[in-house]
Amino acid sequence: MTVLSRILTKPLIVAAAVAMPLTACGQSSDTGESLAAKAKMETMVDVPETTITSGTYANDPTHTSMAVSLIHLGFAPYAVQFADVDATLDLDLENPADSTVSFDLAADSVFTSYRGDYKATHKNSKHDTWEEAVAKDFLGAETQPTITFRSTRFDYEGGMTGTVYGNLAMNGITKPAQFDIEITGEGLHPFNQKEGVGIVAKGTVTRADYDIAQSMNNFLSDEVTINFSADFLKAAE
Numbered sequence: 059m060t061v062l063s064r065i066l067t068k069p070l071i072v073a074a075a076v077a078m079p080l081t082a083c084g085q086s087s088d089t090g091e092s093l094a095a096k097a098k099m100e101t102m103v104d105v106p107e108t109t110i111t112s113g114t115y116a117n118d119p120t121h122t123s124m125a126v127s128l129i130h131l132g133f134a135p136y137a138v139q140f141a142d143v144d145a146t147l148d149l150d151l152e153n154p155a156d157s158t159v160s161f162d163l164a165a166d167s168v169f170t171s172y173r174g175d176y177k178a179t180h181k182n183s184k185h186d187t188w189e190e191a192v193a194k195d196f197l198g199a200e201t202q203p204t205i206t207f208r209s210t211r212f213d214y215e216g217g218m219t220g221t222v223y224g225n226l227a228m229n230g231i232t233k234p235a236q237f238d239i240e241i242t243g244e245g246l247h248p249f250n251q252k253e254g255v256g257i258v259a260k261g262t263v264t265r266a267d268y269d270i271a272q273s274m275n276n277f278l279s280d281e282v283t284i285n286f287s288a289d290f291l292k293a294a295e
Contacts, residue, residue: 110151110244110245110246110253110254110255110292111151111253111292112149112150112151112152113148113149113253113292113293113295114146114147114148114149114292114293115146115147115148115149115253115254115255115290115291115292115293116144116145116146116147116290116291116293117143117144117145117146117161117288117289117290117291118288118289118290118291119143119144121288121289122143122145122287122288122289123139123285123286123287123288124139124140124143124161124163124284124285124286125137125138125139125140125284125285125286126138126282126283126284126285127282127283127285128265128278128279128281128282128283129278129279129281130277130278130279131277132279135283137285138168138169138170138192139168139169139170140163140164140167140168140169141164141167141168141169142163142164142167143161143162143163143167143288144161144162144163145159145160145161145162145286145288145290146159146160146161147159147255147257147290149255154212154214155211155212155213155214156212157212158208158209158212159207159209159212159222159224160206160207160208160209160224161206161207161286162204162205162206163204163205164203164204164205165193165197165198165199165202165203165204165205165228166190166193166194166199166203168189168192168193168197169189170188170189170192172188172189174188176188176191195271196270196271197228197229197270198228198229198230198268198270201229201230202227202228202229202230205226205227205228206226206227206228207224207225207226207227207235208224208225209222209223209224210223210224210225211223211224218240218241218242219238219239219240219241220238220239221236221237221238221239222236222237222239222259223235223236224236226263228268228270229268229269229270231267231268231269233263233267233268235261235263236261237259237260237261237284237286238259238260238261239257239258239259240257240258240259241255241256241257242256242257242258242287243255243256244256247289247291250291252291252292253291253292254289254290254291254292255289255290256287256288256289256290257286257287257288257290258285258286258287259284259285259286259287260283260284260285260286261283261284262281262282262283262284263281263282263284264280264281264282265278265280265282266280
């Protein structure tokens with residue numbers, strides 16, 4: 059049974075729960091059986107068959123996006139991305155709640171679309187580039203070179219969505235964090251024939267929680283949005 063079918067068949071439990079009190083109230087058992095059968099037919103429609111199995115999956119670094127954004131000067135979101143991201147998904151299909159996810163990203167691998175002359179416009183800065191300034195002043199790269207997340211709970215909410223809870227460590231501070239996740243696809247990779255899963259995740263943290271750039275509170279939003287997406291491929295056993 060695939061990830062999608064395991065998630066999508068959850069409504070069968072609901073159908074069975076509904077059928078039991080109906081029978082107890084004098085309805086025939088056929089009513090409960092027909093409800094469950096109907097729910098099963100509706101639930102299993104268009105569920106793709108794959109050979110995906112439980113195991114450890116690693117992100118494909120050439121098809122991974124990790125970005126953080128905040129509101130700049132009260133105008134619009136400003137985003138930066140990371141080039142060095144390592145993520146792992148330990149998938150347990152028999153007990154999905156026992157699945158875990160983690161990621162490590164190098165704070166100094168941040169890259170931006172900044173095209174100006176940074177030194178000319180920031181004469182008092184001790185940094186040579188905008189990327190260096192972001193890494194050290196905003197992300198705490200000198201204090202903690204690697205930003206990490208380790209999940210502690212995986213909650214599926216039905217369909218292809220869920221929530222992952224865990225601990226995010228940055229700038230020498232560890233705080234609870236959660237991400238809304240969506241499984242965007244699964245199956246065999248068409249080129250290397252490895253088992254694969256696509257995941258999109260989104261969460262928010264605050265600069266105050268991680269003591270980041272507190273001197274710039276008049277210019278930057280406290281809330282920071284984290285967006286992550288990646289192809290995960292099963293590791294060789």
